[in-house]
Amino acid sequence: MALEYPSSTFIGIDVNSSFFPSNDKCPPNVCFLTSNVTYGIPFPMETFDFVYLGMMFSAFTELQWSELINDVVRVLKYDGWVESLEATAQFINHGKVTKCIEDAEKGVNVRISALLPKMFESNEMLANMQCIKVEYPVGEWYGCFGKYSIINLRRLFQSFVFLPEYLGVSYEEYIDMLDIFVKEANENKTYTYIQRCFAQKTWNA
Ligand SMILES: C[S@@+](CC[C@H](N)C(=O)[O-])C[C@H]1O[C@@H](n2cnc3c(N)ncnc32)[C@H](O)[C@@H]1O
Numbered sequence: 001m002a003l004e005y006p007s008s009t010f011i012g013i014d015v016n017s018s019f020f021p022s023n024d025k026c027p028p029n030v031c032f033l034t035s036n037v038t039y040g041i042p043f044p045m046e047t048f049d050f051v052y053l054g055m056m057f058s059a060f061t062e063l064q065w066s067e068l069i070n071d072v073v074r075v076l077k078y079d080g081w082v083e084s085l086e087a088t089a090q091f092i093n094h095g096k097v098t099k100c101i102e103d104a105e106k107g108v109n110v111r112i113s114a115l116l117p118k119m120f121e122s123n124e125m126l127a128n129m130q131c132i133k134v135e136y137p138v139g140e141w142y143g144c145f146g147k148y149s150i151i152n153l154r155r156l157f158q159s160f161v162f163l164p165e166y167l168g169v170s171y172e173e174y175i176d177m178l179d180i181f182v183k184e185a186n187e188n189k190t191y192t193y194i195q196r197c198f199a200q201k202t203w204n205a
Contacts (some may be wrong), residue, residue, distance in 0.1 A: 003025040008049075013037060013186045016116035037071070038064050046077045053084040062109045066119060073125045074103060076201040082126070083198040085135065086113040091192050095184025097177050101157060113195045120199045129199040136194045150185055154178050 002010045012020070012032040019048045020032040036043050039059065051072045060068060072082050088111040092100050109115070113133075137146045138153055157163070157178055164174040184190065 002030040005029075013041070027194040038069060040077050041068075041071050041073045045074050047075045049077055049080045051076055051080070051082045053082070053086075055085065055087065055156075056087045057089055057110050058108060058156070058159050060112070062112070062115065065109070065112055065115070069119055069123060073123055073201055078128055078201055078203055080201050081198055082120075082201070083196065084116055084120075085194060085196050086116065088113045088133075088193040088195060091138075091185075093188040093190045095180070095188050095190070096183050097180040098188075099189060100167065101163070101177065101181060104163050113193075114143050116195070116197050120197055123199075125201050126199040127198065127202045131195060131197040133193050133195040135191050137189075139182070139188075140188055141186055141189045142191075150182055154182055157181070 002008070006027070006029060008029060010030045012030070013035050014020070014032070015034065015036045017032065017034040020034075026032075033042070053068075053072070070080075076082060089102065091102055094102065117129065117131045120126050136149060138149045139146045140150065142149075158175070161171075164171050167174065167177070169177065
């Protein structure tokens with residue numbers, strides 16, 4: 001996107017900098033910032049034309065989500081847009097181990113995508129909200145896309161280093177569970193959903 005829109009400036013924020021590309025691999029209009037957004041987005045009000053929240057469904061409690069949306073609206077310029085892309089974190093055609101991982105209680109609301117449309121709608125500064133929910137097949141049964149999505153989800157679950165404790169298993173046992181999750185998804189033709197919502201900050205909302 002930065003190459004496609006060279007006159008825009010892109011700022012990526014994450015609490016964990018390990019996935020940030022090195023500066024020499026970034027176009028000059030991109031930078032990355034290590035920051036915990038539960039303490040607020042470290043920018044003045046009305047800074048951005050567009051704020052994108054991607055796949056944060058495993059990161060926040062409901063209260064933190066609502067505070068985050070308020071803060072996103074704060075840093076958005078009037079007429080600017082916010083977009084979220086979140087998985088529903090519910091699997092259809094799941095196996096036993098998949099269900100067990102899905103249900104693990106860890107203090108955050110992983111099903112936040114179901115609440116996000118209402119959260120956007122109830123923010124009095126946001127209007128023109130639209131949401132689109134599509135199937136997200138996981139597993140080799142769905143060709144190249146399914147192969148990619150299962151690798152992606154397995155990596156995501158592996159990054160949940162706190163989950164083994166909630167599941168009452170060791171880290172090694174958890175890794176074995178993830179292998180079974182992949183096997184189950186391939187066999188059962190598992191899929192989930194992802195949802196994209198966007199809304200505009202307006203003067204008159
Ligand atoms: C599934 S990844 C999504 C990464 C990226 N947003 C994307 O769309 O590809 C979730 C990310 O949320 C980050 N994260 C979790 N809690 C956070 C927080 N409080 N503040 C900022 N980033 C956080 C994690 O470090 C992780 O990289």
